[in-house]
Amino acid sequence: MSEQQSTVDIQAPRQLVWDVLTDVQSWPEWMAEVKEVRTQTPAGGLGAEYSLSQGVPALGLPMTVRVAAFDVPERLVLEQSQAGSKTEVTYTLTSVDESTTRVHTVLSASGFTGAFNTVLGSTYTSMLEEGGTALKDRCEGRV
Numbered sequence: 001m002s003e004q005q006s007t008v009d010i011q012a013p014r015q016l017v018w019d020v021l022t023d024v025q026s027w028p029e030w031m032a033e034v035k036e037v038r039t040q041t042p043a044g045g046l047g048a049e050y051s052l053s054q055g056v057p058a059l060g061l062p063m064t065v066r067v068a069a070f071d072v073p074e075r076l077v078l079e080q081s082q083a084g085s086k087t088e089v090t091y092t093l094t095s096v097d098e099s100t101t102r103v104h105t106v107l108s109a110s111g112f113t114g115a116f117n118t119v120l121g122s123t124y125t126s127m128l129e130e131g132g133t134a135l136k137d138r139c140e141g142r143v
Contacts (some may be wrong), residue, residue, distance in 0.1 A: 001110040004125045008132035010101045012139040014093050017101040018073035020139050021091060024050050030138040031131060038062075046070040085111035099143075103132060 010017055020026070025043065027034040033054050040049035048067045068088065069077035076091045092104045105128050 001108060003109075004107045004128055005105065006125060006128035006132050007102060007104045008129075008136050009096060010103060010136045010139045011099060012101055012143045013099060014073050014095045014101045016142060017093055017103060017135070017139050018076075020142070021093075021103075021135060022070075022076060024048075027052075030134050032134060033127065033131075036062075040064060085109070101139075103135060105132060 020030075022044065025037055025039070027037055034052055036053040038051040040051055042048065043050075046067055046069070049064055051062045051064050053062045063080050063082070065078045065080045067076070068079045069075055069090075074093055077088060079086065079088045081087075087107065087109045090106045090108070092106075094102045094104070096102050107128060
């Protein structure tokens with residue numbers, strides 16, 4: 001299993017950050033690598049499934065992600081499994097103070113994806129950091 005991590009502090013209350021992060025339908029508006037989101041099950045909450053069309057490194061191929069944990073407003077876990085590989089992205093939100101939220105993101109991968117992730121670890125770390133910056137910009141633009 002391989003793992004990459006990223007942390008960002010956002011000048012916005014935790015509930016606002018949670019609301020932006022869990023509004024999966026709006027991801028294409030602020031998450032550069034997500035081009036389109038289609039809802040596979042009723043939207044929102046534990047067990048919800050989404051089909052995401054992404055750019056590199058997924059080569060634009062859609063993938064289905066499932067909400068594996070939905071602990072309002074503290075933790076969101078998304079997982080994707082296929083062909084003996086599993087990828088899990090965990091977002092943990094912590095209030096630093098009333099107006100600052102720390103978002104810690106961990107990408108864990110096993111199987112083929114884990115091997116690929118080990119080779120391109122710095123690429124995935126950069127993607128996590130870019131995603132954190134995009135989330136920060138989106139949230140701070142709403143305060």
